[in-house]
Amino acid sequence: MNLGISVRKLTKTYRSTKRKYGVVPVSKRETKALKGIDFKVQRGEIVGLLGPNGAGKTTTIKILSTLVLPDSGEATVNGFNVVRQPTEARATIGVITGGERSIYHKLSGRENLIFFGRLYRLTRNEAKERADELLGLMGLQEKADIKCEDYSSGMKMKIVFARSLLHDPPTLLYDEPTLGLDPGFAREIRQLVRDKLRDKCILLTTHYMNEADFLCDRIDLLHEGQIVASGTPAELKRQTRDFDVLTLQIKGIVRVKPFKGIPGVSKVTVNSDASDATTVRVHVRDGAAVLRRFLDTVEAQGGKVLRFAFDEPTLDDVFIQKTGRRITNGVSAQ
Ligand SMILES: Nc1ncnc2c1ncn2[C@@H]1O[C@H](COP(=O)(O)OP(=O)(O)OP(=O)(O)O)[C@@H](O)[C@H]1O
Ligand SMILES: [Mg+2]
Numbered sequence: 001m002n003l004g005i006s007v008r009k010l011t012k013t014y015r016s017t018k019r020k021y022g023v024v025p026v027s028k029r030e031t032k033a034l035k036g037i038d039f040k041v042q043r044g045e046i047v048g049l050l051g052p053n054g055a056g057k058t059t060t061i062k063i064l065s066t067l068v069l070p071d072s073g074e075a076t077v078n079g080f081n082v083v084r085q086p087t088e089a090r091a092t093i094g095v096i097t098g099g100e101r102s103i104y105h106k107l108s109g110r111e112n113l114i115f116f117g118r119l120y121r122l123t124r125n126e127a128k129e130r131a132d133e134l135l136g137l138m139g140l141q142e143k144a145d146i147k148c149e150d151y152s153s154g155m156k157m158k159i160v161f162a163r164s165l166l167h168d169p170p171t172l173l174y175d176e177p178t179l180g181l182d183p184g185f186a187r188e189i190r191q192l193v194r195d196k197l198r199d200k201c202i203l204l205t206t207h208y209m210n211e212a213d214f215l216c217d218r219i220d221l222l223h224e225g226q227i228v229a230s231g232t233p234a235e236l237k238r239q240t241r242d243f244d245v246l247t248l249q250i251k252g253i254v255r256v257k258p259f260k261g262i263p264g265v266s267k268v269t270v271n272s273d274a275s276d277a278t279t280v281r282v283h284v285r286d287g288a289a290v291l292r293r294f295l296d297t298v299e300a301q302g303g304k305v306l307r308f309a310f311d312e313p314t315l316d317d318v319f320i321q322k323t324g325r326r327i328t329n330g331v332s333a334q
Pocket of ligand 1 (some may be wrong): 014015016031033051052054055056057058059060079207315
């Protein structure tokens with residue numbers, strides 16, 4: 001059996017009709033969510049789909065979980081075609097979509113796990129045993145019999161995680177598993193995925209570059225329905241070797257345009273905060289040679305450089321280089 005996930009030339013266009021008074025069609029809209037993507041995830045591998053809002057991450061996970069039908073192309077999980085063999089495919093996957101909302105808040109953690117275990121056709125005793133085991137894995141034994149509505153977000157997410165493992169599936173599809181969690185819980189969950197689920201085939205989506213960097217063996221950068229780069233985090237970052245990443249922290253507000261006139265500059269992003277401080281991040285060929293020009297440009301605009309540093313490129317820098325946009329908030333780089 002071909003274990004893992006295989007996706008070939010997958011496309012999906014959403015078609016929606018806008019209606020007047022909820023009945024009369026007035027216009028049709030089409031959104032090309034996936035424009036023919038290819039990737040594979042093998043057993044023992046964690047692969048991240050990383051991209052900004054609307055990139056097509058959730059659509060990919062939903063197609064692989066048999067919740068949405070693709071228009072064309074092929075997707076198989078553990079050898080089962082998700083369109084032609086959805087029942088078989090479903091039996092081999094554990095899914096997280098929609099975060100903590102997908103459990104019953106009026107039931108306790110244990111009751112949720114037993115309930116969902118029964119839906120996976122475990123006997124009552126098997127479901128109880130499995131719930132116990134997973135509550136132990138998540139470190140939730142002591143809170144197991146409290147209603148989930150009294151849990152913190154992180155604890156609810158742990159139950160969602162435990163649920164995805166009830167039937168011990170070989171493949172896990174996780175859509176934004178740490179979205180909105182406080183950093184401590186997010187770290188705990190990442191550690192758990194990395195340490196305890198090593199033998200699984202995991203596809204996860206995220207906005208968080210550090211998460212992808214920490215967790216993933218390989219990353220596919222997704223932008224407007226297309227994969228624009230893929231590789232290990234180190235390989236992706238190596239693609240940025242031909243430029244330096246210079247960060248300037250500035251007191252005062254500065255404009256982007258004067259920086260773009262400096263020789264070798266390819267991308268400039270500027271973030272100003274409410275306290276009148278600005279962070280300028282620049283991609284520049286041989287930054288050290290023109291450093292003085294940056295300092296002068298800031299001073300000429302009445303700003304004061306508080307700090308400057310040549311940083312390691314991040315995955316966001318790779319993404320900016322490929323697409324001109326940032327992953328984090330979709331802000332355009334210039
Ligand atoms: N049910 C739907 N009907 C119409 N358009 C949709 C539907 N679901 C998604 N889309 C559109 O398809 C595109 C891809 O959406 P998708 O949810 O896959 O992106 P995403 O990468 O998961 O984004 P996010 O980071 O915001 O979760 C977007 O332009 C979105 O507006
Ligand atoms: Mg999404």
